[in-house]
Amino acid sequence: MLCAAVTVTGYCLWAFTIDRNGLAVHHVQLWIQLSAVPVVLAVLYVLLQLDAGRGGAPEDLVLRDRVVQALGVVWVVLVFVGVYA
Numbered sequence: 001m002l003c004a005a006v007t008v009t010g011y012c013l014w015a016f017t018i019d020r021n022g023l024a025v026h027h028v029q030l031w032i033q034l035s036a037v038p039v040v041l042a043v044l045y046v047l048l049q050l051d052a053g054r055g056g057a058p059e060d061l062v063l064r065d066r067v068v069q070a071l072g073v074v075w076v077v078l079v080f081v082g083v084y085a
Contacts, residue, residue: 004043011039031082038075042068 015036045067049055062068 001047004047008040008043012036029082031078031085035075035078035082038071038078042071042075045071 015032046055046061049061049065055061062072
């Protein structure tokens with residue numbers, strides 16, 4: 001639980017303080033900030049799975065669970081748009 005809290009806090013600190021070359025580009029910051037949503041949802045979902053007794057090896061969860069995979073794809077798209085926009 002503590003590790004999940006540190007992960008979410010660290011990611012949110014990064015996502016909400018990012019600045020491209022010292023310039024505040026608001027549409028770029030928005031996409032990076034929105035990328036925190038799937039990260040938080042994925043962490044909460046994994047914690048829910050662990051609490052329900054359906055946990056296991058992390059690689060099995062990532063490779064077999066469609067919800068985690070969908071949240072990963074959403075995260076990749078949001079970061080990609082935020083970095084290359």
